[in-house]
Amino acid sequence: MASDAPREAAAPAFQGGLAPYAQDVRKSRGRRLPEEPSATRRPYARDRDRILHSTAFRRLNHKTQVFIYHEGDHYRSRLTHSLEVSQIARSIARALRVDEDLTEAVALAHDLGHPPFGHAGERALDAAIADAGGFDHNAQSLRVVTKLERIYGGFDGLNLTWETLEGLVKHNGPLGGEGKPVPEPILDYCAMHDLELGTYSSIEAQIAALADDIAYNAHDIDDGYRADCFTFAELAGIPLARRYLDALDETYPGLDPTRRLYELKRRLITAMVDDLLEETRRRIAALPAETADSVRGAKRETVAFSEAMRAELEQLHAFLFDRVYRHPRVMRIMGAAEDIVVELFNRYTHDPGALPPEWRDAARGDDPRATARHVADFIAGQTDRYAIAEHRRLFDATPDLR
Structure with missing residues (x-):
């Protein structure tokens, strides 16, 4: 594997003060394709900036988080969600004295592979290309940053460091265990650039994963309440939420709903972050050695919630699943969105001229698996509004996703 780590990490000078279990940029395995070092930025900062400036990142602004973009100006998109995850992850990284640049890079990149209409689009594409290896948004994120972004003169993708790629692929834990198949695109990439799928990722990537959980647990309450999916009284049936709602009523009796909602959200985020920090520090102390290698080689996640918090979050997630993600209005819209994706896939596959x-030449090849993957790549890169516009261009009737 080609590596420019010694040259790139040498400029600018490494800033010390990180914990011994942090990923040391001076020990980076470098990039698959060597590059000259930056005079002003360390390698992980360059990764973060490349992600921020990518086409795929901008497109997240019009990709569904839970609610379609045109349902309201205040609902979160994949872009605003990613920015919120990044902020939470960066704060946790600073508290644990680990590399903020690497943490932020993984947090910002974690949703790059999501297709239009969120998980509805993912389900549709997974079924459509089941015979070609299926579709997984995490694997698609890897394809985006290693192949599909075509903006640099010297290479396809973003040519990120090994550690950022590892974190993107394994931020939710090792792959391939317990009979769970590894998505085909990840296996294909690892055949030429081994990301060591059987180990845990860096502590920075694990922070990004839990920051994602913290963000959507709190912010889906915000969006769900604004969408009239539930009331405060119904939310108070969840012990974790009731605890902070009761405290708010004592401190600010008669607070208007907008302020009450925001104050609840910020208290929930603080509670989850504080719990995570306490449990993670306990697990760090239990490592055989406080090193980055010990984090990767551990038998369990190093970054985690306590058992008590995990149980409370399971109750909260079950409530959100029932009252928001499976709300009849959301299900109706997402069902129609899946139909749009399926119909686009079938049209492009059978009529590459569309x-x-x-994108046409590769879709006219003799390998149906390659064609299916190529078309899925095109659709996965679409925003919600582009997919709707394409459907209107190609079909006589398009569902009204409202």
């Missing part, structure tokens, strides 16, 4: 010129 694709943009730069």
Whole structure:
């Protein structure tokens, strides 16, 4: 494996003060394709900036988190969600004295592979290309940053460091255990650039994963309440929420709903972060050695919630699943969104001329698996509004996703 780590990490000078279990940028395994070092940024900071400036990141602004973009200006998109995850992850990284640049890079990149309409689009594409290896948004994120972004003169993708790629692929834990198949695109990439799928990722990537949980647990309450999916009284049936709602009523009796909702959200985020920090520090102390290698080689996650908090979050997630993610209005809209994705896939597959010129030739090949993956790549890169516009261009009737 080619590596420019010694040269790139040498400039600018490494800033000390990180904990011994942090990922040391001076020990980075480098990039698959060597590059000259930056005079002003360390390698993980360059990764973060490349992600921020990518086309795929901008497109997240019009990709569904829970509610379709045109349902309201205040609902979260994949972009605003990713920014919120990044902020939470960066704060946790600072508290634990680990590399903030690497943490932020993984947090910002974690949703790059999501297709239009969120998990509805993912389900539709997974079924559509089941015979070609299926579709997984995490594997698609890897394809985006290693292949599909085509903006640099010297390479496809973003040519990120090994540690950022590892964190992107394994931020939710090792892959391939307990009979769980590894998505085909990840296996294909690892055949030429081994990301060591059987171990845990760096502590920075684990922070990004839990920051994602913290963000959507709190913010889906915000969006769900704004969408009239539940009332405060119903939410108070969840012990974790009731505890902070009761405290708010004592401190600010008669607080208007908008302020009450925001104060609840910020207290929930603080509670989850504080619990995570306490439990993670306990697990760090139990490592055989406080090193980055010990974090990767551990038998369990190093970054985690306590058992008590995990149980409370399971109750909260069950409530959100029932009252928000499976709300009849959300289900109706997402069902129609899945139909849009399926119909687009079938049209592009059988009529490559319907694709943009730069996508047509590869779709006309003799390998149906390659064609299916190519079309899935095109659809996965679409925003919600682009997918709707494409469906209107190609079909006589398009569902009204409202």
